Amino acid sequence: MANPDTNGARKGQKIVIIGGVAGGASCAARARRLDETATIVLIQSGPDVSFASCGMPYFIGGEITDRNQMAVQTPGSLRSRFNIDVRVNTRVVHIDTENKTVSAINETQPSADKEDFTYDQLVLAVGSEPLKPPIPGIDRPGLFVLRNLIDMDDIVAWLANLPLGGEEKPHAVVAGAGFVGLEMVEQLMRRGLEVTVVEMLPQVLGPLDVEMAAIVEENMKNKGVNLVTGDAIQEFLPADGDELSTVVKLKSGKMLPPAALTILGMGVRPDTKVIREAGIECGPRGHIIVDDYMHTNVKDVWAAGDAIEVRNPIAGGDEKWAVPLAGPANRQGRMIADNIYGMNRKFKGTYAASVVRVFELVAACVGMNEKMLVRMGLEFACVHVHPGSHAGYYPGAKSVNFKLIFHPTTGKIWGAQAVGEDGAEKRIDVISTAMQGCLTIADLAELELCYAPPVGSAKDPVNIAGMAAQNVIDGFVEQVDWSQLKTVAAQPDVVVLDVRNVSEVEKNGKLIDNAINIPLNDLRCRMGEIPEGKRVVVSCASGQRAYYATRILKQSGKFSKVENLSGAWKTFSLVQDRV
Numbered sequence: 001m002a003n004p005d006t007n008g009a010r011k012g013q014k015i016v017i018i019g020g021v022a023g024g025a026s027c028a029a030r031a032r033r034l035d036e037t038a039t040i041v042l043i044q045s046g047p048d049v050s051f052a053s054c055g056m057p058y059f060i061g062g063e064i065t066d067r068n069q070m071a072v073q074t075p076g077s078l079r080s081r082f083n084i085d086v087r088v089n090t091r092v093v094h095i096d097t098e099n100k101t102v103s104a105i106n107e108t109q110p111s112a113d114k115e116d117f118t119y120d121q122l123v124l125a126v127g128s129e130p131l132k133p134p135i136p137g138i139d140r141p142g143l144f145v146l147r148n149l150i151d152m153d154d155i156v157a158w159l160a161n162l163p164l165g166g167e168e169k170p171h172a173v174v175a176g177a178g179f180v181g182l183e184m185v186e187q188l189m190r191r192g193l194e195v196t197v198v199e200m201l202p203q204v205l206g207p208l209d210v211e212m213a214a215i216v217e218e219n220m221k222n223k224g225v226n227l228v229t230g231d232a233i234q235e236f237l238p239a240d241g242d243e244l245s246t247v248v249k250l251k252s253g254k255m256l257p258p259a260a261l262t263i264l265g266m267g268v269r270p271d272t273k274v275i276r277e278a279g280i281e282c283g284p285r286g287h288i289i290v291d292d293y294m295h296t297n298v299k300d301v302w303a304a305g306d307a308i309e310v311r312n313p314i315a316g317g318d319e320k321w322a323v324p325l326a327g328p329a330n331r332q333g334r335m336i337a338d339n340i341y342g343m344n345r346k347f348k349g350t351y352a353a354s355v356v357r358v359f360e361l362v363a364a365c366v367g368m369n370e371k372m373l374v375r376m377g378l379e380f381a382c383v384h385v386h387p388g389s390h391a392g393y394y395p396g397a398k399s400v401n402f403k404l405i406f407h408p409t410t411g412k413i414w415g416a417q418a419v420g421e422d423g424a425e426k427r428i429d430v431i432s433t434a435m436q437g438c439l440t441i442a443d444l445a446e447l448e449l450c451y452a453p454p455v456g457s458a459k460d461p462v463n464i465a466g467m468a469a470q471n472v473i474d475g476f477v478e479q480v481d482w483s484q485l486k487t488v489a490a491q492p493d494v495v496v497l498d499v500r501n502v503s504e505v506e507k508n509g510k511l512i513d514n515a516i517n518i519p520l521n522d523l524r525c526r527m528g529e530i531p532e533g534k535r536v537v538v539s540c541a542s543g544q545r546a547y548y549a550t551r552i553l554k555q556s557g558k559f560s561k562v563e564n565l566s567g568a569w570k571t572f573s574l575v576q577d578r579v
Contacts, residue, residue: 010035010340010341010342011035011037011038012035012037012038012039013035013038013039013120013121013340014038014039014040014041014118014119014120014121015027015028015031015038015039015040015041015119015120015121015122015123015340016041016043016102016117016118016119016121016122016123017040017041017042017043017122017123017125018043018092018102018122018123018124018125018126019043019044019123019124019125019126019127019305020042020043020044020049020050020086020088020125021044021049021050021051021053021125021127021305021329022050022053022125022127022305022326022329022330022333023123023125023127023304023305023329023330023332023333023336024042024044024049024123024125024304024305024333025042025049025050025072025073025078025333026329026330026331026332026333026334026337027123027125027304027333027334027336027337028040028042028078028082028084028333028337029078029082029084030333030334030337030338031337031340031341032082032083032084034337034338034341035341036083039085040082040083040084040085041084041085041087041117041119042078042084042085042086042087043087043090043092043102043104043117044086044087044088044089044090045089045090045091045092045107046088046089046148046149046150047088047089047149047150048071048074048088048148048149048150049071049073049074049075049078049086049088050071050072050073050074050078051070051071051072051148051149052069052070052071052072053147053148053326054326055069055070056070056146056149056151056152057146057180057183057184057186057187058183058187059152059156060146060152060155060156060159060184060187060188060191061186061187061188061190061191062187062190062191063187063190070149070152071149075088087104087106089106089107089108090104090105090106090107090115091104091105091107092104092274093105093114093274094114094274094277094278095122095274095275095277095278095280096278097122097278097279097280097298097301100118100119100120100122100300101116101117101118101119102116102117102119102122103115103116103117104117119300120300121300121301121302121340122300122301122302123301123302123303123304123333123336124275124280124288124296124301124302124303124304124307125303125304125305125307125329125333126270126271126272126275126305126307127270127271127305127306127307128268128269128270128271128306128307128324129147129268129269129270129271130145130146130147130264130265130266130267130268131264131266131267131268131269132145132264132266133266135233135234135235135236136234136235136236137235137236137237137238137246138236138264140236140238140246141243141244142158142244142245142246142259142260142261142262143236143246143262143264144158144261144262144263144264145263145264145265146180146184146263146265155261155263158261159191159261162193162260162261164191164192164193165192169192169193169194170192170193170194170260170261171193171194171195171196171256171257171258171259171260172188172193172194172195172196172259172260172261172262172263173195173196173197173198173246173248173256173259173261173262173263174188174195174196174197174198174262174263174265175198175233175248175262175263175264175265175266176198176199176263176264176265176266176267177197177198177199177201177203177204177205177227177229177265178205178206178265178267179205179354179356180265181197181199181263181265182197182204182205182216182220182356182358183356183357183358184263184265185197185220185225185358186357186358186359188261188263189223189224189225193260193261194224194226195225195226196225196226196227196228196248196256196257196259197220197225197226197227197228198228198231198232198233198248198250198256199227199228199229199230199231200230200231200232200233201229201230202229202230202578203217203229204216204217204220204227204229205356205363207352207354207365207369208363208365208369208417208419209369209370209371209403209417210575210578211384211403211482211483211567211571211574211575212363212365212401212403212417212419213363214574214575214578215361215363215401215419215574216358216361216363216419217229218574219358219359219360219361220358220359223359228250228254228256231250231251231252231254232250232251233248233249233250233251234249234250234251235248235249236248236249236262237249239258240258242258244260245258245259245260246258246259246262247259248262268306268324269285269286270282270285270286270287270288270306270307270308270322271307272286272287272288272307273286275288275307278298279298280296280297280298280301280303281296281297283309283320283322285322286307287307287308287309287322288303288307288308288309289308289309289320290302290303290308290309290310292311292346292347292348293335293339293344293345293346293347294308294332294335294336294339294347295339302336302339302340304329304332304333304335304336305324305329305332305333306322306324306329308322308332309321309322310322310323310328310332310347310349310350311347311348311349311350312349312350312368313348313349313350313351313436314349314351314367314368314414314415314435315368315376315378319376321350321352323350323352325350325352325353325354327353328350331347332347335347348436351366351367351432351435351436352365352366352367352368353365353366353428353429353432354366355424355425355428360421361419361420361421361424362418362419362420362421362424362425363417363418363419363424364417364418364419364424364425364427364428365415365416365417365418365428366415366416366428366431366432366435367405367413367414367415367416367431367432367435368405368414368415369405369415369417370382370405373405373414378407378414379407379408379409380405380406380407380408380414381405381406381407381408381469381472381473381479382403382404382405382406382481382566383403383404383465383468383469383472383479383566384401384402384403384482384543384566384567384568384571385402385404385461385464385465385468385542385543385544386399386400386401386402386541386542386543386568386570387399387400387402387457387459387461387464387542388400388457388461389420389421389422389423389461390422390423390453390454390455390456390457391451391453391454391456391457391458392457393453394453394454396422396454397422398420398421398422398423399420399421399542400418400419400420400422400423400424400427400461401418401419401420401424401570401571402416402417402418402424402427402461402462402464402465403416403417403418403567404416404431404441404444404465404466404468404469405417406440406441406469406473408472408473409473410440411440411441411442411469411470411473412440413431413434413435413439413440413441413444415431415435416428416431416465418461423461427460427461427462430447430449430460430462431444431462434447441465441466441469441470441473442466442470443466444462444463444465444466444469445463445466445467445469445470446463446466447460447462447463447466449462449463468543468547471547476551477547477550477551477563477564478550478561478562478563478564479563479564479565479566480537480563480564480565480566481566481567482565482566482567482571482572482575482576483575483578485512485537485565485572485576486512486576488537489512489514489515489537491535493534493535493560494534494535494536494537495516495530495531495534495535495536495537496511496512496514496515496516496536496537496539497515497516497518497530497536497537497538497539497549497553498510498511498515498516498517498518498538498539498540498569499517499518499519499520499523499538499539499540499545499546499549500517500519500539500540500541500545500569501519502517502519504541505517508541508569508573509573511539511565511569511572515539516529516530518530520540520545520548520549523549523552523553524552527552527553527556527558530553530558530559532558532559533558533559533560534559534560535559535560535561535562535563536553536559536561536562536563537563537564537565538550538553538562538563538564538565539564539565539568539569539572540568540569541568541569541570542568542569542570543564543565543566543567543568543570546564546565546568547564550562550563550564
């Protein structure tokens with residue numbers, strides 16, 4: 001590895017960086033730390049650099065109260081602390097990679113001539129732009145995207161003019177139920193609005209599988225959110241008698257109540273038009289193609305952040321994906337600076353560890369979900385477990401709804417998802433670390449994790465999921481997925497056995513109409529009530545008792561097949577209407 005403090009041949013270069021938020025600002029600061037003699041120009045299209053974009057919903061909702069805290073760095077602080085030439089409100093209109101120049105205009109001076117910047121190294125950290133599909137009325141007043149601090153301030157100013165705090169709450173629509181969309185739902189309700197969410201997909205939070213997203217959906221409905229899934233927006237119309245309010249018409253024909261505010265969270269796309277015009281290679285969806293060192297197909301041109309495709313290290317091979325997350329973008333920007341100075345650091349890819357808080361629930365995931373694996377034709381199996389966030393005998397334990405996805409023979413971890421009030425993100429962090437360390441489900445069963453009654457259990461949810469997956473691979477238990485239960489139960493040779501206590505069934509309802517209910521503790525003495533020779537599918541509330549029951553029944557030798565219902569009643573009850 002080259003030593004940048006002694007490698008004089010690389011000193012004194014002119015580095016031009018387009019984009020001044022996560023990747024771009026990280027690259028600029030790191031490059032200055034490596035080389036005091038470099039000329040570093042940072043070009044940002046808006047007025048703010050290095051701002052806390054992930055915190056914007058929380059400022060809108062009032063959880064973050066100091067506007068100054070939203071700017072991690074300012075143009076002035078970058079100039080004074082790092083000696084960086086910061087050009088804000090400046091839009092790049094042309095890149096000439098042959099002559100190594102970047103042409104830009106200052107948008108606060110539209111009549112001014114273009115300014116050309118020469119470079120030795122060019123870094124593209126242009127990020128993404130919100131999707132605004134050509135829906136009639138999408139440019140009406142009161143409709144906002146949320147990309148930068150200007151958008152944030154505009155939303156806050158609009159809210160200031162609404163009659164909040166009265167008996168009749170203003171209505172807001174959030175178009176799109178991704179991570180930012182759901183953060184805005186929570187924060188708008190915190191400000192005192194009634195909220196409708198419209199999502200064209202059949203579920204919220206696309207990175208989660210449907211049964212895990214259903215936990216979030218159920219909680220949102222309980223909080224009073226009007227949730228519309230599987231329907232798209234057809235038109236934005238002016239409300240009768242109120243030009244500033246908007247009626248959202250859906251493709252189903254449904255008309256939503258007039259909205260005083262609409263948030264457009266319909267996804268993002270890479271902001272790469274000028275980059276493609278410069279001959280820098282991009283993928284079919286416009287993402288910049290980079291190698292493992294963050295270098296593009298053009299010499300001395302690098303790229304980082306939301307606008308790039310990176311290696312998918314989980315799928316392996318040449319598989320790439322675009323993962324717009326702040327953490328990877330920051331690391332990529334730092335790595336580019338290192339590589340400009342000869343360190344040859346290799347980016348291993350992104351594992352897509354993500355998290356969102358929706359009211360008191362936290363939903364987190366890492367890796368690939370079932371939909372991705374099916375699309376790629378990769379074999380997988382899943383286990384669902386619902387253990388407590390800490391020892392059950394210590395007050396306050398909350399359920400961690402945990403899904404682990406793995407290869408059914410090798411035990412390779414494909415991904416995991418967790419939803420709960422306490423500790424969901426902690427468990428996904430562990431799985432993310434395990435995946436990056438190439439651990440398998442057998443290793444999860446043996447992980448040594450912190451335990452004290454207020455914060456954990458002797459068998460952590462990660463251990464329990466690993467053990468459950470290990471039982472599947474070792475053949476100690478076979479499973480029926482929740483999505484298959486109704487089809488399987490309709491077969492004449494199948495018996496569905498519910499081993500919950502009678503009081504649980506009376507309180508929470510039957511699993512399915514024809515299920516036999518024999519509590520686990522009575523199973524050995526009442527096994528004769530189950531027709532011999534049948535295929536038996538066993539369920540309980542969360543899965544543990546059903547596993548015990550499957551072992552009892554399987555070892556009796558009286559039944560053709562004994563299977564555990566993956567996810568048990570707790571999962572099936574939320575999504576039974578979707579199959």
